[in-house]
Amino acid sequence: MIIVMKAGAAKKDRDVVLKSIRELGYKPHIIHGETRDVIGAIGGDHGKTALQRLETLHGVEQVLPILQPYKLASKEIKKEASLIRISDNVVIGGTQVVVMAGPCSVESEAQIIESALAVKKAGAHVLRGGAFKPRTSPYSFQGLEEEGLKLLAKARDLTGLPIVTEVIEPETAELVAEYADILQIGARNSQNFALLKKVGQLQRPVLLKRGMSMTIQEFLMSAEYIMSEGNQDVILCERGIRTFETATRNTLDLSAIPVLKGKTHLPVVIDPSHGTGNHHYVAPMCYASVAAGADGLIIEVHPDPEHASSDGAQSLRPEKFEEMMAKLRLFAEVDGRTL
Ligand code: PEP
Numbered sequence: 193m194i195i196v197m198k199a200g201a202a203k204k205d206r207d208v209v210l211k212s213i214r215e216l217g218y219k220p221h222i223i224h225g226e227t228r229d230v231i232g233a234i235g236g237d238h239g240k241t242a243l244q245r246l247e248t249l250h251g252v253e254q255v256l257p258i259l260q261p262y263k264l265a266s267k268e269i270k271k272e273a274s275l276i277r278i279s280d281n282v283v284i285g286g287t288q289v290v291v292m293a294g295p296c297s298v299e300s301e302a303q304i305i306e307s308a309l310a311v312k313k314a315g316a317h318v319l320r321g322g323a324f325k326p327r328t329s330p331y332s333f334q335g336l337e338e339e340g341l342k343l344l345a346k347a348r349d350l351t352g353l354p355i356v357t358e359v360i361e362p363e364t365a366e367l368v369a370e371y372a373d374i375l376q377i378g379a380r381n382s383q384n385f386a387l388l389k390k391v392g393q394l395q396r397p398v399l400l401k402r403g404m405s406m407t408i409q410e411f412l413m414s415a416e417y418i419m420s421e422g423n424q425d426v427i428l429c430e431r432g433i434r435t436f437e438t439a440t441r442n443t444l445d446l447s448a449i450p451v452l453k454g455k456t457h458l459p460v461v462i463d464p465s466h467g468t469g470n471h472h473y474v475a476p477m478c479y480a481s482v483a484a485g486a487d488g489l490i491i492e493v494h495p496d497p498e499h500a501s502s503d504g505a506q507s508l509r510p511e512k513f514e515e516m517m518a519k520l521r522l523f524a525e526v527d528g529r530t531l
């Protein structure tokens with residue numbers, strides 16, 4: 193349920209509402225608006241009627257039900273787009289199209305430093321690189337783990353780029369959070385509820401990928417798992433879903449952008465690398481994503497894709513990435529955005 197306070201309601205009235213919500217067994221969640229506060233009462237259906245009665249309290253304008261099963265992620269509770277601050281000069285969800293780029297996996301110091309310098313030069317805002325890799329085969333490269341995190345931190349020190357890297361299990365989530373500016377939850381883990389709850393308790397923005405067979409509603413329910421633990425900084429990432437089509441690795445669902453924008457205040461980022469699986473298709477999907485209203489992109493870039501330990505076929509060479517960025521800037525400008 194949503195408790196809408198009157199414009200200019202006193203703090204003591206709000207405190208009474210918060211206390212009543214807790215007494216009814218719900219978790220209050222305040223959203224400060226420009227003229228009034230809105231308080232979400234998060235929990236099951238058991239106390240709905242009792243919550244409705246809070247309408248009689250002083251300073252309360254209205255009590256409304258939240259119709260969607262996802263509550264904190266829903267536009268019903270917060271109409272304005274969420275702005276998620278990553279660093280002093282990177283905010284996702286506003287007019288800037290935020291580009292995260294780098295190799296699929298961190299492979300060596302030379303590789304990640306070369307990648308970081310190249311993507312920075314081309315205008316990327318965040319460096320990506322996997323240190324813990326969730327591979328389909330147990331025999332494939334599994335990542336450099338903590339050594340990889342240290343190399344990412346070195347690349348950040350050198351370039352000033354914040355880093356996004358994947359967390360694959362609750363046990364190592366805190367370790368990853370010591371290094372990362374954004375915690376990535378991969379497609380294969382997007383319904384790993386123990387992991388979602390764990391990152392919900394950490395103070396780091398989360399880039400949540402859509403699972404390859406997940407509906408939009410399931411995707412938003414996964415975001416809700418993170419938010420219900422206290423972390424509101426969730427960035428949704430469409431990375432392609434599995435369909436009958438085999439000409440591309442996945443089918444990049446760009447219609448997810450307007451669909452999500454209609455349902456949630458959370459920012460939406462597109463991953464055209466995993467979405468297509470082929471470096472030839474990445475640039476056109478980047479342009480299309482910005483045209484469709486994406487808040488950002490996450491793109492695989494590798495200095496030597498033929499010898500990459502993972503996902504070489506879908507990785508852009510630095511020169512191609514730079515070319516794509518120059519053209520992307522024009523698409524962004526047409527829409528009144530910056531890059
Ligand atoms: C990745 O970003 O390298 C990755 C493994 O992505 P996904 O979870 O989307 O497959």
Ligand code: MN
Nearest residue numbers: 296492502503
């Ligand atoms: Mn990859």
